[in-house]
Amino acid sequence: MTSSVICLYFPGYPKEGSWLEEGKEEGKVQRYFCPRCCSSFSKKANMLTHFRYECGKEPRFQCPYCGKRDRKSSNTYRHIRTCHKGSRIQAYRLY
Ligand SMILES: [Zn+2]
Ligand SMILES: [Zn+2]
Numbered sequence: 715m716t717s718s719v720i721c722l723y724f725p726g727y728p729k730e731g732s733w734l735e736e737g738k739e740e741g742k743v744q745r746y747f748c749p750r751c752c753s754s755f756s757k758k759a760n761m762l763t764h765f766r767y768e769c770g771k772e773p774r775f776q777c778p779y780c781g782k783r784d785r786k787s788s789n790t791y792r793h794i795r796t797c798h799k800g801s802r803i804q805a806y807r808l809y
Contacts, residue, residue: 776806783808 745754746761750769755761773783775790779798784790790805 772808774808776808778804778806 743756745756746758747754748761748765748769750765753761753764753769755764768785771785773785775785775787776783777790777793777798779794779801782790782793782797784793787805787807791803794801794803794805
C-alpha cells in the first residue's frame with residue numbers, strides 16, 4: 715500500500731531518540747495512520763473502520779445544549795459531562 719499523503723502531525727508519536735534504545739526497534743509499538751486525516755490507531759482494523767465509516771463523514775450527533783457536533787455519540791456524552799455539568803446526558807441524532 716502506498717500513500718502520497720505525508721503525515722506531518724503524529725499524535726502520541728515518540729520523538730526520535732527520546733526513549734528508543736538501540737537494538738530495541740522490534741519492540742516498538744506499531745501505529746496505523748489514517749491516510750486522510752492522520753489519526754493514529756493501535757490496530758489496523760480500527761484504522762480501516764475509521765477510514766471507511768467515520769473519516770470525512772458529517773457529524774451525526776449534536777449536543778442539545780450548545781449545538782456542538784461530533785461523529786461519535788460517546789464524544790458528545792463526554793462533552794456534556796465536562797461542559798454541561800448536571801445536565802441530562804443526551805445527544806441529538808442528526809440523521
Ligand atoms: Zn481519518
Ligand atoms: Zn454542549
